[in-house]
Amino acid sequence: MSANPADRAAAGPAAHGHSSVVGDERPVLDVRGLSVSIGGHDLLHDLTFSIRRGERVGLIGESGSGKSLTSLALLGLLPEGARVTGSARLAGADLDVVGASDRELAQARGNDVSMVFQEPMTALNPTMRVGAQVAETILMHAGRGGRPEARRGPVRERVTTLLEQVGLPSPAEIARAYPHQLSGGQRQRVVLAIALANDPELLVCDEPTTALDVTVQARVLDLIVRGVETRNSALLFITHDLPVVATVCERVLVMYGGRIVEAGPVSEVFTRPRHRYTEGLLGASDLEGADPLTPLETIPGSVPPAGMFPEGCVFRTRCAHATSECEVLPPWSGASPEHGYACVHPAGVDR
């Protein structure tokens, strides 16, 4: 199997018609050979994957693997000066985020792709009532041309409905509150309401519940899953929390050193990992079935700083199975970019 992601991608659907075609089967998101360097450091390498309507895909990896950078690249939010190659197509907008203008990106955000960040306070304006912030998102993308006054009534109703949908009690009261008057869980629901306001085709969530306590976390996760299910949209869910991925997603991408090292159905990857990094991640996680009295294993060493990953297999400086063969970039083994791994000495034992 080729290591070239363009060849790997050829195994996936290739047709690119127009977004308005009835029965359009193109993936909502189609990423091919996406690479990013910032300040002379190559941080993301040759990412190739796609997400279809109705799919919930997890992106996992330790801190510093490149998960957040991937999400920023998909929304066109990388810092000025970042060098980006490859493509990341949003079918709904019929737009390649790579090379898109600020105007095109602003139009796509909200309608075609929207994002829930880890820390809700950074996503909210502290000086504005939350209802007005939800309304602003709706109006920003509402049919251009109509007078805002004419839409004020329906927009207010829509704001209340959205706040209700994300499980906020007394939505009218919440709408009048400022962000600091709400709890962390309430703020994260407001952020989710804003993200869902315009029925985006793709929702990207980056550690959306890390700051929340366990019961609130479960409710917010449930809202995300239901929001995606009822809209038949697509989800990219970023986290280092494997049990959460097992609950929320049906497919998973494993990232290390800015590369996707393994991909496949959660049911398979989490029970029969192939890449030695995935195997290490699973050993270090408390997935259901783990003995609570057995201490978790840890992956030896730590994630190298940006630009300091080794040549060849990015994991080889921490891998107990590394040999000289691993000094060359391992080829992708698998039928498609969505299902396979890049490891020359894969794990094969049933867990």
Ligand SMILES: Nc1ncnc2c1ncn2[C@@H]1O[C@H](COP(=O)(O)OP(=O)(O)OP(=O)(O)O)[C@@H](O)[C@H]1O
């Ligand atoms: N703007 C930037 N300029 C330079 N390097 C950056 C920038 N943003 C991220 N990096 C580097 O890129 C690598 C990946 O960072 P990223 O934030 O994507 O990790 P992550 O997988 O999201 O980690 P975490 O789980 O901690 O959120 C890190 O080494 C980080 O230092």
Ligand code: SF4
């Ligand atoms: S390719 Fe080699 S170094 Fe990389 S994970 Fe597999 S065995 Fe370890």
Ligand SMILES: [Mg+2]
């Ligand atoms: Mg991150």
